[in-house]
Amino acid sequence: MWKTTTVILVLSIGLYHLIFQYELVKPNLPETFWGPEKNKAASKDVRPFKIDVPKSVIDDLNKRLENPRLDVEPLEGAAWTYGFPAPYLKKIIAYWRNKYNWTERQSLLNKYPQFVTNIQGLDIHFYHVKPSNLPKDRKVKVLPLLLVHGWPGSVVEFQKIIPLLTKSRPDRNFVFELVVPSLPGYGFSDGAVRPGLAPAHMGTIFKNLMTRLGFEKYYVQGGDWGAVITSSMAALYPENVIGLHSNMCIYNKPLNFWNILGMFLPSLVVEKQYEHRMYPFKDHFYRLMEETGYMHLQATKPDTIGLALTNSPVSLAGYILEKFNTWTNPEYKNKKEGGLLEKFTLDELLDNVMIYWVTDSMTTSARLYAEQFTHKYRDLQIDELPIDVPSACAIFPHELAYTPEKILRMRYLNLIQLNHMPGGGHFAAMEEPIIFADDLYDFVGKIMQQSKNEDKKKTVVTEQDNKKPKST
Numbered sequence: 001m002w003k004t005t006t007v008i009l010v011l012s013i014g015l016y017h018l019i020f021q022y023e024l025v026k027p028n029l030p031e032t033f034w035g036p037e038k039n040k041a042a043s044k045d046v047r048p049f050k051i052d053v054p055k056s057v058i059d060d061l062n063k064r065l066e067n068p069r070l071d072v073e074p075l076e077g078a079a080w081t082y083g084f085p086a087p088y089l090k091k092i093i094a095y096w097r098n099k100y101n102w103t104e105r106q107s108l109l110n111k112y113p114q115f116v117t118n119i120q121g122l123d124i125h126f127y128h129v130k131p132s133n134l135p136k137d138r139k140v141k142v143l144p145l146l147l148v149h150g151w152p153g154s155v156v157e158f159q160k161i162i163p164l165l166t167k168s169r170p171d172r173n174f175v176f177e178l179v180v181p182s183l184p185g186y187g188f189s190d191g192a193v194r195p196g197l198a199p200a201h202m203g204t205i206f207k208n209l210m211t212r213l214g215f216e217k218y219y220v221q222g223g224d225w226g227a228v229i230t231s232s233m234a235a236l237y238p239e240n241v242i243g244l245h246s247n248m249c250i251y252n253k254p255l256n257f258w259n260i261l262g263m264f265l266p267s268l269v270v271e272k273q274y275e276h277r278m279y280p281f282k283d284h285f286y287r288l289m290e291e292t293g294y295m296h297l298q299a300t301k302p303d304t305i306g307l308a309l310t311n312s313p314v315s316l317a318g319y320i321l322e323k324f325n326t327w328t329n330p331e332y333k334n335k336k337e338g339g340l341l342e343k344f345t346l347d348e349l350l351d352n353v354m355i356y357w358v359t360d361s362m363t364t365s366a367r368l369y370a371e372q373f374t375h376k377y378r379d380l381q382i383d384e385l386p387i388d389v390p391s392a393c394a395i396f397p398h399e400l401a402y403t404p405e406k407i408l409r410m411r412y413l414n415l416i417q418l419n420h421m422p423g424g425g426h427f428a429a430m431e432e433p434i435i436f437a438d439d440l441y442d443f444v445g446k447i448m449q450q451s452k453n454e455d456k457k458k459t460v461v462t463e464q465d466n467k468k469p470k471s472t
Helices: 002-019 037-041 055-064 086-098 102-109 162-166 199-212 225-236 257-261 272-277 281-291 293-300 302-310 313-326 330-334 346-359 362-372 433-467
Strands: 047-049 114-119 122-129 141-148 174-181 218-222 241-246 391-395 415-420
Touching: 055 313, 055 346, 086 313, 086 346, 102 346, 114 199, 122 162, 122 199, 141 199, 141 225, 162 174, 162 433, 174 199, 174 433, 199 225, 199 362, 218 225, 225 241, 241 433, 281 293, 293 302, 293 362, 302 313, 302 362, 313 330, 313 346, 391 433, 415 433
Parallel strands: 141 174, 141 218, 218 241, 241 391, 391 415
Antiparallel strands: 047 114, 114 122, 122 174
């Protein structure tokens, strides 16, 4: 009886949504000044930047790493299911203290050109990497691409993929010119001094950044917060975004009729081969509950968790690296030694932690969650706005949540590419840079071919019009 009642309820909800659908209104976001008053006179110049952490900061870090309190043994057989186990973290801290060489790692992070410019009162840090060694025997177009990271990542996530995207390929007639910013409040970018800087507002900042660099039209790519930010840019500024590529396509409509219907008739919602990625619904719901405790904390009390982690590099490393373990592959939490070194090296993992530590940006980065979930921002419904620009969704098998194509097409109205990738998880560009880059090249190649075909049609129409006899 209860099953029949539930089905009737679900169908009623669906019917309600079909009958009472309303058109979302695209908001005009004000270009708010987010910095301190003194920055109103700041130069708008684009200034060269190099990471140069004072020795005193590194000396202080090493002192804080000397006597970590990591003596609480994990429960027998628990592996990583209760979080980061102290014995394994002890090994990482020993490596950090005795073998990790910041001077060398800083030099590597400075390999690509970096800049800072003041946008809406905030100094925004970014890599700007132009392709080199373009072939002389054929014409290769250089296309601007904005790459946007998320939390707990940073620009470190893109170190492996930058050379793959800026080196011309023999099978492609285009290559990318990359702009890779640090989110406001992350790494070397300033954080806001007043509330309200949510993902879409960051999108406005990045639009203005691209304009300042001379790009009126460009491609965008993002995962995690980067996916939310670039999707908002595509929805709000379609005249600027040529194409959107995302490794975390999402549709955040509450009480989604199709999700609920799929609990009873999954074949109507998702292809059979991917059904296990969504159902049984309770299994995936419990996994999300397991993995999103941090989100509730950062969305409600970001400064409290920020204070706790800002004062201990040991705690900061455990908090961040636990995500790199479990979000890369959920099975890693069942291994005693985890799986951090399956896809990453300790050096590159610590590079990312160092970005948070040396810039004291844990608190300011966590505040983004609080801004996303305010009533004022949610009421704008930006995450539900339809996206008309050509889009691509790269679905990696170990991503935290799965959204089927049927539902994605409700938001991404011009979805020209959707691929289920053979491996990888949440930190896709860092885990699987080659297949990530290939998917991005394929997507942009499709857009360029479409544009070429449209130009041909226009040429044919023009020629036909010119051949028509003129009336006298």
